[in-house]
Amino acid sequence: MAAFLVADHEPEAGGPRTVTSDEANRLAITRFRNYEAHGRAVTITVPGTAGGLTVTGSVDYKGELGYGVVHGIGRDTSSDGLVQWTADSVFVHPMANAPAHAPASPPRSGWYSRPLQSSGSALDTALSIALGLGSDRPDNAELLPQNGAAWWGRGEVDGHPVDVMTGPTSRDRPGTAGNVRYWVGSDGTMYRVRVSVSSESEPVVIDFDTQKYVPVTPVPGVTPAR
Template identity: 70%
Template sequence: MATFLVASSGSDPTGPRELTSDQAGRLAATRFLNYQAGGRAVTINVPGTDGGLTITGSLDYRGKIGYGAVRGTGRDTSSDGLIQWTATTVFVHPMANTPAKAPARPPGSGWYRRPLQRQGSSLDSSLAIALKLGSDRPDNAELLPQNGAAWVGQDRLDGHRVDIMTGPSAGPSARATSGPAGDVRYWIGSDGTMYRVRAGVASAPEPVVIDFDTQKYVPVRPVPGATPTR
């Protein structure tokens, strides 16, 4: 069973209830649709005890690489700048005046490279979760209910009517927030499009929230030294 993830809403849920066959099919296909699309524009809101971080950028689900601008929320600007990441490596480019959107062509120098931390960092856990929201094949719809997936309620995001569904654990960096199936929620449209994901992470008191299509998608150009997976 492939790793699964999800997010939270302001609407009052009426579930949880067992998934219908249509809902299970959409949940099973949603990560594959991200992969088929090639990439998605995202805003990742990363929680933290000393204030959060907001990453605005793009995820290339075929290349398995993300890129964006990082800005602190309720904290100092020491973490502001540009960021690019793969499943194993994080590249950061500090900036005194970070733009609202990352430049389409990353700077050719000034990058610092480090391994992506598997535990203890809400930022790195959020980056890893975001990359896992694309898959080169659909999940098994019949197995989803057996692994804790359920329908929670409905919502409307940017004019889209969506179903909110819980999914199985997001892996070792995820933290159960309301039971085994409660640490990940997906906001999914009638055609299976993923619009939001919320996932608890072990290193933060609040969940990470990932919103899709928050701006125009810009193809990701690897920084010098980054090796995307094709």
């Protein structure tokens, strides 16, 4: 998880405590900010007992579509290549020598599709989480403190001052308050998300604006939501 730790400040001590009204408002709009931006550049760090993976690319939050290049961390290159994904499907283009960044125009052939797994795959879980970090409307700020949202401290991500907050309990998964940690700027912009996943001892980490956002071009067989 070195990518998560390098060049960033750990949160200042002070939390956890219940979020204030201002903090709740920023947490409530942070996914909506991603949707407003249409899309964001991301680096997704996926843990694994046999070595991790990184996905470097873009997520189109209006089209509900992600695209990037996969590289192994501390493992062989068998999983390297291009990936594009939706809420229910994953399209993979294996590459022996995967580039540092995915080409803006994806190859038109050589793709293999499969259903996105809802459990048992750390990669699919990470892809699903990244795609879910956009929403066409803000969350209800008044309910966040009631459902366990908390402030943990202040920090910095790539030069951006942030507040570090954990999200509330999920409506369909009671007792999950604190499983998702957000690094949020003063205007509600999301700069990092860290999510505990049941299949791994280390969290999934999603960093935003790690490179220039490149609009996502659908590969054959993929239809964006918008």
